[in-house]
Amino acid sequence: MKNIFPVLVTGGAGYIGSHAVLALLDAGWPVVVVDNLVTGFKNAVPDEAIFVEGDIGDVALMKEVLTSHKIGAIMHFAGSVVVPESVENPLKYYRNNTANSRNLIEAAVESGVKHFIFSSTAATYGIPEEMPIRENSPTQPINPYGRSKLMTEAMLADVAACGALNYCILRYFNVAGADPAGRAGQSTAGATHLIKVAVEAATGKRPDVAVFGTDYATADGTGVRDYIHVTDLADAHVHALNALVEDPEASHILNCGYGRGFSVLEVLNAVDRVTNMQIQRRFAPRRPGDPDALVADNGAILNRLEWRPRLDDLDTIVQHALAWERHLAERRA
Known part of the structure; x- marks a missing residue:
């Protein structure tokens, strides 16, 4: 029988963090959430989890939370994410x-605390030199967001080298969708993620969707990205926790993606299919620093964790994102 202990989820009132909380609870782990609610939502935290409003930078508060709740592992999602x-x-x-x-x-x-799971990003790779991207690809971030995450990766590696803890760094590609049961989804105002923007347009919240650049070296000229369902991603965190507990001497850096990319136009076409309507496209110049394609080599996560994607289908991702967007619209009405 595995050793079950309380898990702290920082940023657990946010988009990805709230799905991780659900995945942990579904797997039988007790959960404590710390979130300052600057971008998170208290109603995104299930009643089964203990909630503490606070800032993760407050060392005294965090030590009190960690010790009083006998926390055995941390899943760290709290942070800023807009490039x-x-x-x-x-x-x-x-x-x-x-x-x-x-x-x-x-x-x-x-x-x-002996186990630490960190929410990192494919932005640590910058403009990739090879595709698909492997974990040992050069990490050359081109913006402060990617650099800020890479610095935390380095701190974890240095602390683990002292024997204080082991860690799993999960580098996300493009996260999308919502909980299939409708318990959680992306509620952030002014979101910039393509599928979120597209379903907002489909529900009348936006007049159109901007397509930034049509001259990329891709099949249809628009940027290609690897989209992973947020529920599959949350499940990967639970499997990462299991791996850290089973082998306390091992740490991991793993890409989180499906190993297949879709272009901007392919995503918008999927939204058209799911909604049976035509979303208005607005073509705009490409944004500086956007690579032609970002696709994960996910061989390492499949080899090291007992994780397998269950929702690896673009239309399914769109369907779940759309259902959540309609739920938000009904809640606002």
């Missing part, structure tokens, strides 16, 4: 994503 904003306000990202992570790791070490 253009990181260029405009880099210090915000180095505070929220790097400095606060450093404080959280300090609290974890001083409280004896």
Whole structure:
């Protein structure tokens, strides 16, 4: 029988964090959520989880939470995630994503927490030199968001080298969709993720969808990305936790994607299919720094974890995102 202990989820009131909370609870793990509710939503936290409103950069608070709840592992989602904003306000990202992570790791070490799972990003690779991208590909981020995450990866590696804990760094590709049972989804205002933007347009919240660039070196000229369903991603975190507990000497860096990319136009066509309507496209110049394609080599996660995607289908991802968007619209009505 595996050793079950309470798990702290930072940012558990946010989009991906709230799905991880559901996955942990579904798997039988007790959960404590810490979130400052700057971008998260208290109603996204299930009643079965303990909720603490607070800042992960507050070492004293985090030590109190970790010790009083006898936390055995941390899943760290809290942080800032908008790439253009990181260029405009880099210090915000180095505070929220790097400095606060450093404080959280300090609290974890001083409280004896042995397992740490970190929400990282494919932005750590920058403009990739090869496709699909492997975990040993060069990490050359081109924006403060990617650099802020890579710095935290380095801190975890250094702390693990001292024997204080083991870790799993999960580098996300493009996360989309919503809980199939309708328990959670992306509620962030002003979201920039393509599928979220597209289903907002499909429900009348936006007049159109901007297509940034049609001259990429791809089949239809628009950028290609690897989209992973948020519920599959949350499930990967639970499997990562199991792996860390089973082998406390091992740490991992793993891509989280399906190993297949879809272009912007293919995604919009999928939304058209699912909604049986035509979304208005607005063609705009490409954004600086956007690579032609970002697709994961997911061989490592399939080899190291007992994780297999269950929702690896673009139309399914769109259907779940659309159902959640309609739920939000009904809630606002």
